[in-house]
Amino acid sequence: MSPSSESNIFIYADFDLEAVCRRASTLRQGISCTCDPGQRPASGSFNWAIFILFEDGIQWVFRSPHPRTFMPLDVGVKLLASEAATLRYLKAHSDIPVPEVYDYCASSDNDIKVPFILMSQAPGWPLSKVWVSAGSPLPNLDPSKKAKIMTQLGGITWKLSQLRLDQIGSLYDDDGAFKIEECLWRCYMLRERFLLEGQRGPFTTDADFYESLVSKFLEQAECLRLSHHCFVAPVPSRDDYQSDKQYRQAVDLWNDFVTVGNKIDSADNRLDYIVAGDALRDIVRKFELPTPNPGTFPLCHADLSVNNIYVDDDYNITCIIDWAFTSSVPESMLLSPPSLPQYGDKISPVLHTAFIDGFQAAIPESTEESTVRRYHESLKQGSFHWNLSRLLGLDSIGDYNLFAAVWQSTYGPEKDIGEFFSQQRRSPHYLRLYDEVRKEDRPLWKVERDEEDYFRNKVFKHTIAKKLTLISEWKAKYTADSPRRTRQDMFVASPNLWKWILRFMENWKEMLDADAEVKKRIP
Known part of the structure; x- marks a missing residue:
């Protein structure tokens, strides 16, 4: 079927709708299916999706990357390929509820004419329907039900902690085998950071990973747009x-x-971020992390939000979707608390406790006491690593507040932030750097x-x-x-x-x- 002025389905891309249905039907041994050409595709920041209905009532999702100006298509295709591999890995090695991938192609060189994933539809309904943002006039979810969700996320995080890879990076499919390649974590891809050259892994140590994130933070401060920061x-x-x-x-x-x-884009603001970045480099080098499983790294969902969590009517989690940007990460990053309702939102201490309780309850009784103790210590440091990861990725509207929290956790109240910044700004090194950066004002x-x-x-x-x-x-x-x-x-x-x-x-x-x-x- 070719695009027409009356077909909403082709609003984001020209593709062969009949080829989509043929491929889906073949994958289900010839069960016929239809795809309403009048449907308007669902759309997120990075992908669009349409729905395919089989004659037996089963529904599948067809997803394809957006040709967005802020994210080149080749980057979107890379994310799609890694997400497909990640979902297949999770299905093969865990019982974490995720969509099933039936087919995918990470290029436009196919009969459908666009890169795509064909996957199952998530059962249940998205948590975003009831877990609303601050200030919304809609009724918010009962705190006990929120705690139930957080407890389950703690249990799922335990399962992720047991999926160990020998490097920090993202998964890809290599002729049916899984391999680890460059890290597609949000901090490397968003806010034009995909334009930055340099190491994206895979990494063999936590220290190398964090050092790389600090470098990306500093490079953005020096030469990329700072948007609202x-x-x-x-x-x-x-x-x-x-x-x-x-x-x-x-x-x-x-x-x-x-x-x-x-x-925002002045040399004065950029210098503040550069001073902050150099301070963060010193902080991450001080890490002494009680890693329960040294030398290996767990998988972590990179964008957990109420849009990506599906539940049933009893608020049992039925599916977690949108595994783009997923990577193996340091244990400290996995064990930081989830951000709900959206990625940059910090949960309350009560919900953080529910998350920790869910994680600890999932640990088998046979686990050695020393390992349990190390997990407990890492979970207690979760807020620190939440602040640090959001700051390094500039995933916040309040960078100074995040920096202050990380700083005070490291140095305590006796080392004043204002005095530190004033001293740094007056130093010969930063005065020279300021003159260089100011040339781009x-x-x-x-x-x-x-x-x-x-x-x-x-x-x-x-x-x-x-x-x-x-x-x-x-x-x-x-x-x-x-x-x-x-x-x-x-x-x-x-x-x-x-x-x-x-x-x-x-x-x-x-x-x-x-x-x-x-x-x-x-x-």
Whole structure:
């Protein structure tokens, strides 16, 4: 069947729909199937999918990579091939509930004309229907049911911990045999990091893996776009505000602040991330991890979220989908708590405890006491490694907060972050580096032009953002002794700052309204 203007099914790619049905029918010994050409494909960030219905009521899923601008098709194809191999490995070596892969092709050189996976449909329904994000008007899931989910995820994590590979990397299919090749973990692929050259594994030690992640963090800080990442101005989080309105107003203030001076992609912001990256390198080199199984590494789902967890009506997990980006990892990373509802969201201490309880309950009674003790110690360090992995991958809206948590876990409160950054910024090494990075800053006239366009007819908001920038000393003043413009302090824009400014703006508006009322009454 060829594409037509009336067929929603071809919105993401031109492919041979009849060939899809033929292949599916052949795989089921000739049972006929249909695929509604009027269906609009389901779509995620990296793949689109359609559904195939057999005459006996069985339904399959046909998935293919998106030709996204932020993720080249060849990278998507590589992820697809590794995901297919990972799912087959999990089916062969565990009872973890995952979709079954019936067929796949990691190129467009086939009768269907696109790379694809043909797989079973996940039974049950996605947890995203009931586990909502903060601030949502929808009713949230009962805490006891959330705890039940977390306990089960703990048990599944135990099963993953028993799938040991001799290197850190992603799985591929080599003529029916599984092999480990380059690591496709999120930290290597997302936010344009696939463009960076250098080692992606496979790695033979935890230290090599973490060293590589720090290098990618630093390379992104130096030469890639930083998107919403402003180290000393974390994006406001919905959890910190009483209402959606207040949260949206705080985000608006944040946007105003980072627009003045093009803060995000400035040399000043990049230098902050470089200083943080070098500090993280020192921190990861201090690791002394009580690894229960030295020399081997467990598989880990790279993007566990409520969208990828399916449950039945009693909240028993029926399937876990979306195993793209999966890799074997250091044990410490596997044992960090899951992020729900989405990858960057930290769960509560109560749910973290439920996860740990589920993991420990799954450990067989025959396990040696020393091994159980090492697992227990690793699980206790889970929050630290959660913060570290999200920070290294820039998978957060609050990088400074993550860094502060990692820093304090390592050095305690006696070593002040602000003083450390101020000392580093003034050192000859970072002053030279600042001068190099600043060469890539946008010309001042372009920054001022964009700023003028952004704040057109928003004089009051522009004034507030400029005053706040001045107070923060984002650009330190020139002096005879220090001509460079590196900041000398550690100003951090916290939720309390945005709340204070919002109160000021409300009071100012009330004052103007009252003044206007008085003027109306004057004859």
